[in-house]
Amino acid sequence: MLWEGLLVKLSKWMVLLTVLLLSVALVAAGCGGGDKAGDQKAAEGEKVITIGFIGPLTGDVKTFGESTKNAFLLALEERNYKVGDFTIKTVTADDRNDATEAVNVATKLITQDKVQAIIGSVTSKCTIPISEVANGNGVVMVTPTATNPAVTVADGKLKEYAFRACFIDPFQGTVAAKFALDELKAKKAAILFDQGNDYTIGLKDFFTEAFTKGGGQVLATEAYTDKDTDFSAVLTNIAKLDIDVLYLPDYYQKVSLIGKQAREKGIKAVFLGGDGWDSSELDFAAMEGGYFTNHYSPEDPRPEVQEWVKKYEAKYGAKPDALATLAYDATLILLKGIEDANSSDPAKIKDAIKALQNFQTVSGSITYDENNNPVKSAAILQIKDGKQVFVKSVNP
CATH class of the missing domain: 3.40.50.2300 (Response regulator)
Structure with a gap:
């Protein structure tokens, strides 16, 4: 009986110790991604x-x-x-x-x-x-x-x-439209945008408003989804239009696909886009000669x-x-x-x-x-010779 009592007490202590260790583990798990120095300072009362x-x-x-x-x-x-x-x-x-x-x-x-x-x-x-x-x-x-x-x-x-x-996008879309009108002397444009993405929808809307208000014409506005990878149908239609710029307000991965397919369809219009182009994984060859609005340039002196x-x-x-x-x-x-x-x-x-x-x-x-x-302010950059080149700054 004495040994049974000792075993019972020992079992209770083991349970308490297990609970304590689990609690410590859970607390540590809750700090996932935390800064270790910060955690230690907190323990010291900081x-x-x-x-x-x-x-x-x-x-x-x-x-x-x-x-x-x-x-x-x-x-x-x-x-x-x-x-x-x-x-x-x-x-x-x-x-x-x-x-x-x-x-x-x-x-x-x-x-x-x-x-x-x-x-x-x-x-x-x-x-x-x-x-x-x-x-x-x-x-x-x-x-x-x-x-x-x-x-x-x-x-x-x-x-x-x-x-x-x-x-914000109203400023960025307006800057792109004014650059197309004033610097590229563009009169006609087409736009491709992701119909499920607030970013691309906004840029499309603001570019269209500023471009048409400035005397330009948007001859085609084509929507796609984020899952689309084949743009042949819409690009075939756009290739039949006499456009000066093709506005692509999306992120680098998608515009790289569209840009490559657009050139394959014989579209010679200047590509134009927003800050979503800014990535080392942009297809620089496909987007060569294109311009995009951005927040800064590393070439800024x-x-x-x-x-x-x-x-x-x-x-x-x-x-x-x-x-x-x-x-x-x-x-x-x-x-x-x-x-x-x-x-x-x-x-x-x-x-x-x-x-x-x-x-x-x-x-x-x-x-x-x-x-x-x-x-x-905003910056205008060009894809030239496989890299980004600073063109100019634009103030509000």
Whole structure:
């Protein structure tokens, strides 16, 4: 009986020890993607602020996710994961450029990881639903690159916690149209766009409005889906038209396919597009001679640009694209907001960001308008001799 009693007591202690070990494991699992230094500082009683990152780390635009994540981490490393009195903890999530997955990961970051702010996402189709989740939960969100107006304003109502580091599609579409009219002397255009993508729809609409208002004609507007890979039918029809420019407002993977097939169909029009072209995986041969609107150029001689290019190259072995640059800027904007607010309270942080005046970033000076959009310039780049060439800057 004595041995049975000892065994019972020993069993109870083993159960308690197992529960304790499982609890420790679950806590550790909950910190997945977190910064180890930040976790240790929290254990020592330091004040911690948790920042989430969301981007397409896999999927059809994974180079965008890689660039933005690299820049996000570089900005934090430069600050030694500190801002004011706070140690920064990070949690990273992959939205795969899928709107449903974007909502899922944003919800997890907010409800489970308890982030106070989010950097991301990259594309408008993911960032628009993320902004709804973040704003509804009172969590600050700064997207580096989502250019659709609906990221910050929906049905005429401002999402107070949603900000961006980039210009918006009305400006980008208008710049492209004016460049086509004034610089390329284009009179007739055709447009191909993804009917399920807010980004391409917006650029299509704003380009069309500005191009026709300036005296140009859009002879064809053809829709496709994100799953389409064969554009023969619509390009055959467009090849019969006498157009000067073919506007392709989509991401690098899709426009590369369209551009190659368009040339095979004998279309000689100048290709024109938006910032979604900016990737090392663009088919430079197919898109040769084309122009696109972008947020910056690594050839810009401004000292802040050249310093940025140098340190990014030193860290990652490649020149930073506009996606990386804007992610770096978005992170600086958020850190400035935290610093000025001297608080981890998202309500105070968003007020501090809103109040920024002429805040200097790599891509330009940031002052927010009434819709939480920065007023800033755009760059025109050309695909020439297998690389991107800076053409000019365009002010608002």
